[in-house]
Amino acid sequence: MTGREPPARGVPGSPQAREPGAGQGGPQPSVPGRRSLDGENPDRLYTITGGRTRAAERTFDTVTLIVAECDPQPGQQSEHARILRMARRPTAVVEISAQLRLPVSVVKILLCDLLDRGHITARHPVSTRASIPDLETLEQVLIGLRNL
Amino acid sequence: MDSATFDRPADTPVLPTTVTDALKIVIVGGFGVGKTTMVSAVSEIRPLSTEEVMTQAAAGIDDISRVRDKHTTTVAFDFGRITLDARRVLYLFGAPGQQRFWFLWDRLFSGSLGAVVLVDTRRLEDSWYSIDRLEHHHTPFVVAVNRFGPGPALDRIRDALSLPPEVPMLDCDARDRDSCKSVLIALVRHLLSVHSASFRKTSL
Numbered sequence: 001m002t003g004r005e006p007p008a009r010g011v012p013g014s015p016q017a018r019e020p021g022a023g024q025g026g027p028q029p030s031v032p033g034r035r036s037l038d039g040e041n042p043d044r045l046y047t048i049t050g051g052r053t054r055a056a057e058r059t060f061d062t063v064t065l066i067v068a069e070c071d072p073q074p075g076q077q078s079e080h081a082r083i084l085r086m087a088r089r090p091t092a093v094v095e096i097s098a099q100l101r102l103p104v105s106v107v108k109i110l111l112c113d114l115l116d117r118g119h120i121t122a123r124h125p126v127s128t129r130a131s132i133p134d135l136e137t138l139e140q141v142l143i144g145l146r147n148l
Numbered sequence: 149m150d151s152a153t154f155d156r157p158a159d160t161p162v163l164p165t166t167v168t169d170a171l172k173i174v175i176v177g178g179f180g181v182g183k184t185t186m187v188s189a190v191s192e193i194r195p196l197s198t199e200e201v202m203t204q205a206a207a208g209i210d211d212i213s214r215v216r217d218k219h220t221t222t223v224a225f226d227f228g229r230i231t232l233d234a235r236r237v238l239y240l241f242g243a244p245g246q247q248r249f250w251f252l253w254d255r256l257f258s259g260s261l262g263a264v265v266l267v268d269t270r271r272l273e274d275s276w277y278s279i280d281r282l283e284h285h286h287t288p289f290v291v292a293v294n295r296f297g298p299g300p301a302l303d304r305i306r307d308a309l310s311l312p313p314e315v316p317m318l319d320c321d322a323r324d325r326d327s328c329k330s331v332l333i334a335l336v337r338h339l340l341s342v343h344s345a346s347f348r349k350t351s352l
Contacts, residue, residue: 057255090167091162094196097199098196098227104198104200141171141236142336146333
């Protein structure tokens with residue numbers, strides 16, 4: 001058995017140029033479909049997310065808990081209505097993504113729309129990339145796990 | 149797998165309305181090592197699966213030549229959850245250790261408490277890359293060896309993985325709830341010791 005190779009192993013080499021024309025697809029429907037992602041056209045998802053991804057990424061964590069502040073409204077985009085139904089109880093971004101069968105980043109964009117209109121509130125996780133968890137939180141996690 | 153007419157399967161327990169803080173632990177490992185089995189052993193919901201797309205921002209560091217004719221690529225992952233108390237819920241993610249997945253680590257799992265590297269002794273090399281990346285991200289982790297039969301002792305595995313002595317290692321059975329619980333508890337105890345040390349350092 002040989003030892004693990006140094007950390008450089010397998011790390012991707014120099015950044016490759018992006019493919020020309022990325023993100024320059026024609027107009028696409030702004031409503032993501034409800035079909036399975038297996039047959040999804042990556043260009044279409046790219047176009048839906050293009051341009052708005054960064055703001056949405058900053059706004060929501062994968063496990064930000066979403067709480068609906070109103071009922072679905074007539075004429076509302078169907079994904080928005082489904083999110084509002086699902087979030088009658090606190091529901092994490094990633095659970096919404098799984099139930100809607102849409103990538104996490106696409107769901108974050110839909111959530112941005114709802115947040116802007118005041119239709120949802122967001123409970124952000126205390127631990128973020130900027131802060132390590134406090135000891136009290138860790139101790140509570142330990143107690144919670146032992147009680148399982 | 150098809151429940152498209154329901155927004156939430158009827159058997160999915162909802163979270164208490166009082167929950168305010170969601171925490172993350174990531175279980176990393178190669179294909180077939182038992183990540184979903186482990187999530188499922190301790191989760192209060194049947195594991196769910198979703199995907200993330202790698203778009204322009206991440207593509208900048210991706211070796212796009214490997215992703216022919218695509219401007220985006222997707223990675224799939226599973227997750228489950230454990231409601232810890234009235235305020236806290238813990239999400240457990242089962243994440244593939246494959247190279248392209250790590251481009252999405254920051255987007256999906258920044259702020260994770262820590263990670264479990266799930267190891268199959270027949271394919272130790274599957275874990276090398278994940279361990280390197282966790283070290284790179286300064287994410288504390290424990291190594292859990294999912295035993296599929298007789299295999300090398302933990303100290304031999306530690307040598308083979310070049311693991312420093314402070315990284316906890318333990319045997320586990322990913323199908324067994326108590327065994328998986330012990331792995332998570334070992335991780336949180338490790339986190340407590342890592343973070344206590346860093347608190348002591350900063351207060352000096």
